[in-house]
Amino acid sequence: AQSVTQLDSHVSVSEGTPVLLRCNYSSSYSPSLFWYVQHPNKGLQLLLKYTSAATLVKGINGFEAEFKKSETSFHLTKPSAHMSDAAEYFCVVTQGNNNDMRFGAGTRLTVKP
Amino acid sequence: GAGVSQSPSNKVTEKGKDVELRCDPISGHTALYWYRQRLGQGLEFLIYFQGNSAPDKSGLPSDRFSAERTGESVSTLTIQRTQQEDSAVYLCASSLVRGGANVLTFGAGSRLTVL
Numbered sequence: 500a501q502s503v504t505q506l507d508s509h510v511s512v513s514e515g516t517p518v519l520l521r522c523n524y525s526s527s528y529s530p531s532l533f534w535y536v537q538h539p540n541k542g543l544q545l546l547l548k549y550t551s552a553a554t555l556v557k558g559i560n561g562f563e564a565e566f567k568k569s570e571t572s573f574h575l576t577k578p579s580a581h582m583s584d585a586a587e588y589f590c591v592v593t594q595g596n597n598n599d600m601r602f603g604a605g606t607r608l609t610v611k612p
Numbered sequence: 613g614a615g616v617s618q619s620p621s622n623k624v625t626e627k628g629k630d631v632e633l634r635c636d637p638i639s640g641h642t643a644l645y646w647y648r649q650r651l652g653q654g655l656e657f658l659i660y661f662q663g664n665s666a667p668d669k670s671g672l673p674s675d676r677f678s679a680e681r682t683g684e685s686v687s688t689l690t691i692q693r694t695q696q697e698d699s700a701v702y703l704c705a706s707s708l709v710r711g712g713a714n715v716l717t718f719g720a721g722s723r724l725t726v727l
Contacts, residue, residue: 505654533715535716535718540720541720542615542616542703542717542718542719542720542721543703543705543716543718544718545715545716548715589654589655599657599668600645600657600716601657602647602654602655602656602657603654604653604654605653605654
């Protein structure tokens with residue numbers, strides 16, 4: 500079965516500096532991969548998704564992620580952090596039937612002024 | 613509706629009581645998921661409904677948990693004889709199933725506290 504590992508439970512950056520949230524996946528078949536963001540007291544929102552098209556995926560709010568099959572990774576990046584980026588980020592993998600979506604444990608991003 | 617609506621947003625109950633959580637998916641979304649999110653943890657899959665197919669109940673943690681959905685509308689998640697370890701945020705999501713990977717739209721969740 501597929502699974503994801505988010506390598507950092509907490510990441511802290513200064514405003515204006517780059518963001519890197521790491522995700523490694525395990526999948527028997529070609530996976531679909533997603534990043535979702537959860538702001539405090541709000542529902543989860545899709546940031547971006549990879550579905551076997553371009554390996555570099557651009558999402559909302561300046562985030563992007565690159566699918567690297569050789570490294571089984573799908574790390575989330577942003578060139579310059581903004582205070583409003585502070586939230587919990589979840590990496591998600593699915594394969595085959597879309598009902599089997601596996602969420603990572605999440606990475607809490609803190610942005611310091 | 614415009615989004616996925618869940619109620620109640622907060623529920624405090626005593627150990628041993630039954631609770632019912634409700635989810636109104638986006639109109640026209642045929643797929644509906646329930647997840648559980650314990651404090652500081654990721655999302656734990658509970659159950660999945662897709663149209664009139666038999667639901668995928670593989671994530672339900674015990675027989676105290678059950679869920680129903682009538683057609684492609686409202687779903688209810690019922691927890692009987694609640695225990696303290698049931699305390700969590702219960703998230704509902706819906707999606708429009710079509711070719712390719714589906715995007716889930718989540719509700720704001722129902723926070724359950726079992727005393």
